[in-house]
Amino acid sequence: MANGRNIAIGVGVALVTAAGAYGVGWYQGKSRADDAERRAVAASSASASAVSSAGVTLDVERGKVARLEARRRLHLAMIALEDRNFGIAQEHVGSARAFLASAKGADPELQKLGGELEAFKIVATEDVGDQRKALLAFCKRVDDAMPPPKAP
Numbered sequence: 001m002a003n004g005r006n007i008a009i010g011v012g013v014a015l016v017t018a019a020g021a022y023g024v025g026w027y028q029g030k031s032r033a034d035d036a037e038r039r040a041v042a043a044s045s046a047s048a049s050a051v052s053s054a055g056v057t058l059d060v061e062r063g064k065v066a067r068l069e070a071r072r073r074l075h076l077a078m079i080a081l082e083d084r085n086f087g088i089a090q091e092h093v094g095s096a097r098a099f100l101a102s103a104k105g106a107d108p109e110l111q112k113l114g115g116e117l118e119a120f121k122i123v124a125t126e127d128v129g130d131q132r133k134a135l136l137a138f139c140k141r142v143d144d145a146m147p148p149p150k151a152p
Contacts, residue, residue: 059104064146066103067110070096071142077122078135086124093117093135110145113138 077092100114117138122131 063103066099067142067146070099070103071139071146073099074135074139074142078132078139081122081128081132081135084124084128086122090122093120093122096138107145109141113141113145 073092073096077089077096080086080089080092094117097114097117100110100117103110120134120138125131
């Protein structure tokens, strides 16, 4: 009888030890999984914030590029005017207006300039001096609205 009792006590101790080991292992695993979940949520939040910030920066930079392209198109219009390519010059003026209109975050002066560019029509004439002066004035207004950065 003592032999059966010793076996029952041994089995009981083994079961209690196995259950204790299982419980400790489960608790450690759950704690690690919870910690990993917290890190993943924090990383996801930081990532979403970085993506949002990058999107805003991207919109600002695209606006700058559009305004610079508008300035370039005005310069190309002056070159075409000097070459007596009046239609090409007018196309460049229209493109410049479109780029100014598409630029997000443009200041009111550039939006006003876009309206003036829409009304500006290049006329085929022998004396292009007045039209050239008008285009140069448009270029200066764009330059004044977007001053170059200071050199380091």
